[in-house]
Amino acid sequence: MAPVLGLGPIGIWSSWFRSDDPAEAGQIREAAAALEDMGFAALWIGGSPGFDHAARLLAATNRVVVATSILSIWQYEAADVAAREAALDPADRERFLLGLGVSHARFATRYARPYSAMQDYLTGLDSAPMPVPAERRVLAAIGPKMLGLARDRAAGAIPYLVTPEFTAQAREILGQQPFLGPEMKVVLDADLPRARHTARDYLASYLALPNYTNSLKRAGYTEEDFAGGGSDRLLDALVALGDVERIRTRVAEFHKAGADHVAVQVVLPQGQGYHQLLAQWRELAQALPL
Template structure:
């Protein structure tokens, strides 16, 4: 019997920061892309890069079945009462197909960044106190450490960890308990030339290795400062990414599922900036992971 989480979010989703463009041509391309993701059988589309709720609506309008989630909306950039009002309206209009993903982002991106855990608690309090509150079942939290993971289980549907290996996924499941959603992100480079795949991965990872939230978490997992040099060591890339052919991706997905993930949010990198919406790779993964197409 499928769990509520697997029914609602599906086994596999797509994470992309290219789903909230600023120009009309880009918006049309996104609508076409997310409609195809829906038809291919993906369970959730995660709008990365801190989108606004205004940017969520076109994605929902272009799809019929797939769950749409923010991955994530920064609590520093959006006032809780306004978020609650707009979220409630979107969730009503879509029969709950929208999920509000929230996160504390990073100090380097946010001038007023302070007390991230306490600030998240206060933000959730404000969502609960709004005239049209966002229910815990309608929100997920970006979480890495045990305190935020516990908060994800207590006051949200669950957690959406980003840039994590399979090992802390098992630890996160133990912290969350059996019923909360655990939906980690996993970055994929479909390229059998491993050195070229590593180059693409390092191009993305180098930015994140400048952010203490991620590096501190990786240090807790046993990596060293040496693993962060030059865009990441080979062993760090092997732990954080799925690099190679579709069968490699299947194996890596199984590692996370075996560790306790309900859902994997796959971010596909190609190394080609003109392919922000890598439809060919999304189609390949849908077939390799045996997703069930929708009419």
């Protein structure tokens, strides 16, 4: 399996990276530099980020790959994205990875025919004065057709809210060469009932989005599994719950299933913030095979 931009096996995914709160700007720069020093291979910016969010992380680091996960095709025009990518400093461009996705109908007023829209968007990137090369873009694909598009017109796929079993199926569709970098949620808490409570609070909003529930139904889950923030069996499948040994085991399961890279997202209990997040990243960095 060919690495993308030299990505190593494990990165960090966080929607906090795209915070526009001026009071958090310094913490975000500090965290980005710390994560690079810890040895993580990539910083994945969640929450439909734009180039300004990526530029901030690129400026705060020197070696780590900075990736959007995901940039919504409804929110940013292809021509503008290609122009912004071309305007990056050449050294920064070498470690920037464009992650694209179709988002969800709830968040995009223009949402329609997402597969065709993504095809058109990629054509727009290809036809720009300075195109974004296929090997420097990845797609947030969880359906078979979108995975095929990620194989044929991008470097690969970055599926979100998936399991190792899904990862194995995605690898079959992609073939051996395209990049496969699933996101993996983590609740680093050895108290299982409390960990499930944290996960359930976080997952509830995702389980109201048809793109995700349809994918999970294809995997054999039912409406009963989606109620109340998720059944125990669904939580245990979608979130690595427990101590660092359990987290390490789940990462290994994703790699064994065919993932080239795993984007680890730490999920905290409500009310916890930056300092707890940084502490857990450090704990994972010491335990995981970076």
